[in-house]
Amino acid sequence: MKDSSLSIELLLKRLKNNTEVHAGYPFNLKFDYQHLLPLLEYAVINLGDPFIDGNYRISSKDFEREVIDFFAKLYDLPGDDTWGYVTAGGTEGNLYGLLLARELYPNGILYGSEDCHYSIGKAARMFRLPFVQVKSQSNGEIDYSALHQVLSTNKNPPAIINLNVGTTIKGAVDNIEKVVDILEDLKIKRFHIHVDGALAGMFVPYMSGATPIDFTRYPIGSLAISGHKFIGTPIPCGVVLARKHQVQSFDVEYIGSTDTTIMGSRNGITPVLLWDAIQRRQHQFADEVQQCRQNAEYLWSQITAAGKFALLNPCSTTVVFDRPSKAIEHRWQLACYNKIAHIIVMQNHTRALLDRFIQESEIAAVNCGACN
Ligand SMILES: Cc1ncc(COP(=O)(O)O)c(C=O)c1O
CATH class of the missing domain: 3.40.640.10 (Type I PLP-dependent aspartate aminotransferase-like (Major domain))
Structure with a gap:
């Protein structure tokens, strides 16, 4: 049956909105082709x-x-x-x-x-x-x-x-x-x-x-x-x-x-x-990797400083933490597995975005200028 609510305009709007609050999958969303x-x-x-x-x-x-x-x-x-x-x-x-x-x-x-x-x-x-x-x-x-x-x-x-x-x-x-x-x-x-x-x-x-x-x-x-x-x-x-x-x-x-x-x-x-x-x-791949790693370390340190569980392996930008609420899982498109969830920090995950996630998920306390 044809769904009359489908439109390319609405799809584009949805894709844009969902791109802004995406954290769960290891996709670098910062590109321009x-x-x-x-x-x-x-x-x-x-x-x-x-x-x-x-x-x-x-x-x-x-x-x-x-x-x-x-x-x-x-x-x-x-x-x-x-x-x-x-x-x-x-x-x-x-x-x-x-x-x-x-x-x-x-x-x-x-x-x-x-x-x-x-x-x-x-x-x-x-x-x-x-x-x-x-x-x-x-x-x-x-x-x-x-x-x-x-x-x-x-x-x-x-x-x-x-x-x-x-x-x-x-x-x-x-x-x-x-x-x-x-x-x-x-x-x-x-x-x-x-x-x-x-x-x-x-x-x-x-x-x-x-x-x-x-x-x-x-x-x-x-x-x-x-x-x-x-x-x-x-x-x-x-x-x-x-x-x-x-x-x-x-x-x-x-x-x-x-x-x-x-x-x-x-x-x-x-x-x-x-x-x-x-x-x-x-020529900038090395810097991009380093930036992702540093932001992953930042996320890891914010969570652990709050006394919560977080894991960050060597040579990785995957920060594992306790599974948050269903609402956060859904909003940030998190890939969860049993009791854990993760953010795989990619080039589009700025500190401001990570701070926003931290604040919304109440996973730690941050001073987040970008959140309000
Ligand atoms: C370790 C590993 N292998 C294979 C895949 C599959 O890759 P793709 O989704 O590009 O088919 C993934 C995807 O997340 C992965 O994490």
């Missing part, structure tokens, strides 16, 4: 492999390749072995990475912590991968002794390990070095490490003291990040990286390219959005 609006006049679609132009030429694969190149350098993936593409988001990157692992190791077992994003369980179901959930520590990081224990009883089947670089709820980062040590200790030679960096994959390279996401130093098989999170885009997107020599491809005469991606027709506008953001902001 107005100059790219003319792209909407074209059906910009990237079909198949980004490294093969193909028959359909209303595409942006040349921009997509530059985006892949930027991320390959960021994570030290050697140029001559680089492969990847711009995905529809972190989930597609996780699906791709775990499908690649399953193709390499058809009898592999998937391991990941209890704090994995639900897309990991979804990949296990889709690709019929046995999935062993490993205990997490209270901060959300994988429990390394539990991982050691579970792998030691299962040394024979190949191990497909999902590592979280920024867990969804607590922003915890699993330590790749410790996981590689466990594999070496148990002499497990057949493994695939997939890094789910959807959330903090963009923080780690710019934070001091972080264990780097480094394809050259560590045997990482694949990595997924989200583009609409830290970079910020009006359309969800992401990037997946893999080692070229491990990627399987199938020729498809109809598109004049190869079938290497999960989707067929892929968004050709999001690679341009990412390319544009990288061109304009890459």
Whole structure:
């Protein structure tokens, strides 16, 4: 039945209002791509492999390749072995990475912590991968002794390990070095490490003291990040990286390219959005990360100074606190989980906005000039 109350004008008003009081999800809402609006006049679609132009030429694969190149350098993936593409988001990157692992190791077992994003369980179901959930520590990081224990009883089947670089709820980062040590200790030679960096994959390279996401130093098989999170885009997107020599491809005469991606027709506008953001902001990504971290520390300190519970992991901007009232949850669009809620501090979360949240939620006492 047609809803006669729907109008684009009202939708725009609602989107604007809700953008102003959004705190719960890790989306950088501070972006400006107005100059790219003319792209909407074209059906910009990237079909198949980004490294093969193909028959359909209303595409942006040349921009997509530059985006892949930027991320390959960021994570030290050697140029001559680089492969990847711009995905529809972190989930597609996780699906791709775990499908690649399953193709390499058809009898592999998937391991990941209890704090994995639900897309990991979804990949296990889709690709019929046995999935062993490993205990997490209270901060959300994988429990390394539990991982050691579970792998030691299962040394024979190949191990497909999902590592979280920024867990969804607590922003915890699993330590790749410790996981590689466990594999070496148990002499497990057949493994695939997939890094789910959807959330903090963009923080780690710019934070001091972080264990780097480094394809050259560590045997990482694949990595997924989200583009609409830290970079910020009006359309969800992401990037997946893999080692070229491990990627399987199938020729498809109809598109004049190869079938290497999960989707067929892929968004050709999001690679341009990412390319544009990288061109304009890459020199300031480090400052943006630092600003988010400092604001997260501010929020954390305001809550703890009031004698309340708050958690802020290293290499993270996720501040976890006790679940507030339903009204606050709804107004600030908080993502809650059991008894906790969080704010993942992004570029649009200014101190004034955080103060407003603190005051409204009565989570601490602030002197808030911006609230009245
Ligand atoms: C750790 C983690 N992985 C994967 C995803 C899925 O990313 P997307 O929503 O871009 O598909 C999320 C989303 O929040 C996440 O936090």
